Amino acid sequence: MKWMEQELEKLAGQALERSLRDCAAVYGRAGYVLRGDRTLLNLSSNDYLGLAQHPAIAEAMRDALLSEGAGAGASRLVTGSRSAFHRLEESLASWQQCGSALVFANGYMANSGVISALVGRGDVVFSDRLNHASIVDGITLSRAEHARYRHNNMNDLERLLDKHRDARRKLIVTDTIFSMDGDSAPIAELVRLKREYGAMLMVDEAHSGGVYGEQGEGLCRALGVQDDVDVHMGTFSKAFGVYGAYVYGSETLIRWLTNKVRPLIYSTAMPPAVAAGVLAALEIVQSADGENRRRRLLAASSRFRSTLAEAGFRVGEGDSPIVPLIVGDNVTALRFSSALETEGIAAVAIRPPTVPAGTARIRFSLSAAHTDEELADAALRICGIGQELGVLPR
Numbered sequence: 480m481k482w483m484e485q486e487l488e489k490l491a492g493q494a495l496e497r498s499l500r501d502c503a504a505v506y507g508r509a510g511y512v513l514r515g516d517r518t519l520l521n522l523s524s525n526d527y528l529g530l531a532q533h534p535a536i537a538e539a540m541r542d543a544l545l546s547e548g549a550g551a552g553a554s555r556l557v558t559g560s561r562s563a564f565h566r567l568e569e570s571l572a573s574w575q576q577c578g579s580a581l582v583f584a585n586g587y588m589a590n591s592g593v594i595s596a597l598v599g600r601g602d603v604v605f606s607d608r609l610n611h612a613s614i615v616d617g618i619t620l621s622r623a624e625h626a627r628y629r630h631n632n633m634n635d636l637e638r639l640l641d642k643h644r645d646a647r648r649k650l651i652v653t654d655t656i657f658s659m660d661g662d663s664a665p666i667a668e669l670v671r672l673k674r675e676y677g678a679m680l681m682v683d684e685a686h687s688g689g690v691y692g693e694q695g696e697g698l699c700r701a702l703g704v705q706d707d708v709d710v711h712m713g714t715f716s717k718a719f720g721v722y723g724a725y726v727y728g729s730e731t732l733i734r735w736l737t738n739k740v741r742p743l744i745y746s747t748a749m750p751p752a753v754a755a756g757v758l759a760a761l762e763i764v765q766s767a768d769g770e771n772r773r774r775r776l777l778a779a780s781s782r783f784r785s786t787l788a789e790a791g792f793r794v795g796e797g798d799s800p801i802v803p804l805i806v807g808d809n810v811t812a813l814r815f816s817s818a819l820e821t822e823g824i825a826a827v828a829i830r831p832p833t834v835p836a837g838t839a840r841i842r843f844s845l846s847a848a849h850t851d852e853e854l855a856d857a858a859l860r861i862c863g864i865g866q867e868l869g870v871l872p873r
C-alpha cells in the first residue's frame with residue numbers, strides 16, 4: 480500500500496487532493512449551509528428551486544416513513560416495487576406526456592445502467608467531451624466504442640458519425656445543461672444529426688429538469704423538441720431537492736430497460752419514503768409556486784452572470800443557474816474559495832480531473848431561495864476577492 484501514500488503526496492503537491500468537509504443544513508433557511516459554527520451563503524448546491532428544506536416535502540417523507548418503514552427490502556423486480564414508485568411513475572408520464580417512466584435510486588445509476596442497456600460491443604456512443612462522469616462510466620461499462628466529440632461542436636460530431644456510419648447501433652448522448660460550465664447543448668441540431676445518421680438520442684436533464692419548461696419539464700420541452708428525443712433522463716436530487724432519478728420515453732423503451740438495466744435489477748429499490756417526498760416535490764415543481772421559483776431563479780442567474788462578466792471575470796455562457804468563474808490554476812482557485820468562505824460564502828473550487836487542466840474554477844450555482852440583496856452583496860464580495868488575488872485588474 481506504499482504506492483497509495485506516494486500518489487496522495489503527489490496530489491497534495493499539485494493542490495489536487497480532495498477531502499470531505501462537515502456541513503449541516505440550516506433548517507428552514509434554504510440557501511445557507513452551516514460549516515463549523517459559521518452560517519454561509521450556499522452558492523454551491525444544486526437545490527435550484529430551494530425545495531430541499533420545503534416542509535410539505537419533509538412531511539410527505541415523514542408520513543411515508545411511518546406507514547412504509549425505512550427500506551424497500553428488495554430490488555424492484557423482487558418484492559421492492561412499492562406503490563409509491565408506481566404512483567410516481569404515473570405522475571412522471573403524465574407530467575411529460577410520454578408513454579412511460581421509470582424511477583431509479585439516483586442519477587449515477589440511471590446513466591450507467593441505461594447506457595449499458597442500450598449499446599454493447601460493436602456499437603458506438605457519440606458523447607460530448609464535457610458530459611457528466613456517470614455518462615462516461617456508462618459508456619465504459621457498455622463496452623461500446625466511445626467516440627468523444629468536441630464540446631457542442633456539431634461538425635466534429637458529424638465527422639465521427641460519418642466515420643462510424645456502418646456501426647450496428649449508434650447512440651448520441653449529451654447533458655442538456657453542462658454541469659461545470661452551465662451552457663446548453665444544441666438539442667435541435669442533435670436531433671437533425673441523429674435523424675440523418677440513424678442514431679438514437681439520449682439527453683441528461685439533471686440540471687434542467689424542474690428549471691426549464693412551463694411546468695419544469697426540462698430544456699427539451701422548453702425548446703419544443705421533446706418528442707424527437709428517444710431517451711430522457713433526469714434527477715430528483717437537484718431542482719427537486721430530494722434524491723433519485725427518472726428515465727422516460729416510449730413504453731417499449733421502458734419495457735426494455737426494466738429487463739436490462741443492471742442497477743435496477745441487482746440493487747435494492749430506493750426507500751419508499753424518498754419516492755413519497757419526490758411526489759410532493761413534483762407537485763410543487765408543476766405548480767404556480769414552481770413557476771414563480773423558476774422565473775425568479777433564471778432572472779437572478781442572468782443578473783449575477785452579467786455582473787461578474789461586466790466586472791471583467793471570465794464566466795461561462797448561457798442563462799442557467801450554473802455560473803462558473805474560471806480562474807485557471809488550481810492554487811488560485813483554492814485561494815479564491817477560501818477567501819469566499821472568510822467572507823461568508825460557500826463556493827467550492829472545481830479542479831481537474833472534473834474540468835480540463837488549466838481551467839480550474841469557482842462554480843457558483845444559484846437557488847430560488849436566494850434574495851436579490853444576498854446575490855448582489857455576494858457579487859460585490861466576489862469582485863473584491865478577484866482584485867485582491869489579481870484575477871481582476873485592480
Ligand SMILES: *Cc1c(COP(=O)(O)O)cnc(C)c1O
Binds near residue numbers: 585
Ligand atoms: C448530478 C448529475 C448526475 C448524477 O445524479 P445523482 O442523482 O446525483 O446521482 C448525472 N448527470 C448529471 C449531468 C449530473 O449533473
